[in-house]
Amino acid sequence: MVILEELKKVASHPAADELYELVRRRLPRVSLGTVYRNLELLCESGMVRKLEYGGSQRRYDGDATHHYHLRCVSCGRVEDAPIKPVSEIEESLRKMSDYEIIGHHVEFVGICPECKRKAPRTATQTKRALRKEKKHGTERITN
Amino acid sequence: MVILEELKKVASHPAADELYELVRRRLPRVSLGTVYRNLELLCESGMVRKLEYGGSQRRYDGDATHHYHLRCVSCGRVEDAPIKPVSEIEESLRKMSDYEIIGHHVEFVGICPECKRKAPRTATQTKRALRKEKKHGTERITN
DNA sequence: GAACATATTGGTAATGATTACTATTTCTAA
DNA sequence: TTAGAAATAGTAATCATTACCAATATGTTC
Ligand SMILES: [Mn+2]
Ligand SMILES: [Mn+2]
Ligand SMILES: [Zn+2]
Ligand SMILES: [Zn+2]
Numbered sequence: 001m002v003i004l005e006e007l008k009k010v011a012s013h014p015a016a017d018e019l020y021e022l023v024r025r026r027l028p029r030v031s032l033g034t035v036y037r038n039l040e041l042l043c044e045s046g047m048v049r050k051l052e053y054g055g056s057q058r059r060y061d062g063d064a065t066h067h068y069h070l071r072c073v074s075c076g077r078v079e080d081a082p083i084k085p086v087s088e089i090e091e092s093l094r095k096m097s098d099y100e101i102i103g104h105h106v107e108f109v110g111i112c113p114e115c116k117r118k119a120p121r122t123a124t125q126t127k128r129a130l131r132k133e134k135k136h137g138t139e140r141i142t143n
Numbered sequence: 144m145v146i147l148e149e150l151k152k153v154a155s156h157p158a159a160d161e162l163y164e165l166v167r168r169r170l171p172r173v174s175l176g177t178v179y180r181n182l183e184l185l186c187e188s189g190m191v192r193k194l195e196y197g198g199s200q201r202r203y204d205g206d207a208t209h210h211y212h213l214r215c216v217s218c219g220r221v222e223d224a225p226i227k228p229v230s231e232i233e234e235s236l237r238k239m240s241d242y243e244i245i246g247h248h249v250e251f252v253g254i255c256p257e258c259k260r261k262a263p264r265t266a267t268q269t270k271r272a273l274r275k276e277k278k279h280g281t282e283r284i285t286n
Numbered sequence: 287g288a289a290c291a292t293a294t295t296g297g298t299a300a301t302g303a304t305t306a307c308t309a310t311t312t313c314t315a316a
Numbered sequence: 317t318t319a320g321a322a323a324t325a326g327t328a329a330t331c332a333t334t335a336c337c338a339a340t341a342t343g344t345t346c
Contacts, residue, residue: 110242
């Protein structure tokens with residue numbers, strides 16, 4: 001319950017260890033293993049979504065409804081993309097493929113307003129950042 | 144060169160160790176580290192794409208042009224989705240977000256024809272497979 | 287070609303996120 | 317209470333990826 005509550009409280013799509021720190025404030029004796037185990041159970045029950053895009057750590061999302069994400073290549077922040085999913089895209093693929101299509105995921109990559117302000121980049125710098133990000137995953141943010 | 148050639152030969156989006164085995168047939172003394180190192184260089188030079196969707200291993204794509212992917216939740220196969228990318232979706236997001244949008248990735252999930260034939264699934268079984276797949280990543284395929 | 291500087295490699299160790307394991311604790315229901 | 321079941325904390329194991337470095341290969345200048 002506490003794990004789910006804390007996950008729903010934040011919009012930051014935290015990784016397991018970040019969520020662990022949040023949960024610890026309320027349950028100081030909880031273990032990281034318990035966080036992982038229950039996140040898995042919550043995913044299975046459909047109350048939590050596991051995000052497995054770029055980076056070296058999985059992120060978890062307390063909002064299990066279908067929506068897209070937007071990741072800042074500079075600071076690693078992941079936000080919900082403020083557009084609604086286009087289900088028609090699945091239909092058009094069904095016409096072209098023999099797969100039984102179950103769903104789709106979309107991740108936009110970009111630079112968040114804060115990072116734009118802090119360090120406006122040339123196109124070259126942006127490409128470099130993208131590479132570095134792909135290489136190392138992105139820094140943790142303390143949002 | 145050999146690494147890039149072998150990667151371009153296959154349509155299976157192999158993981159590093161799978162590609163390592165392919166390269167070894169031509170360069171028996173090559174090391175896995177060399178494969179990783181050069182894949183990184185090829186990514187940086189833009190000739191190879193690194194796929195970081197689900198599963199526990201990264202996959203590599205010798206086709207660096209923008210395209211979508213289609214993953215079978217049953218066997219783990221990853222194919223190119225036979226539809227063209229919709230760039231308009233980035234435009235519509237630009238209107239709604241202050242991010243500087245750089246690009247987007249799409250992964251469809253479904254069941255490939257072969258798996259459908261081998262083990263037709265009920266909706267419940269499919270959901271279960273999806274969970275298991277999310278949990279363990281998917282089996283290696285020998286395509 | 288010899289001598290040197292530079293770049294790349296193979297082999298192996300280190301890293302780090304996730305998972306597995308297990309003794310102990312907590313819950314449940316008679 | 318009390319026995320059995322379920323969950324947990326703490327720790328070990330796993331395994332994909334990176335880091336490291338001595339050895340080898342490559343290129344360059346004379
Ligand atoms: Mn979200
Ligand atoms: Mn592809
Ligand atoms: Zn940012
Ligand atoms: Zn399949």
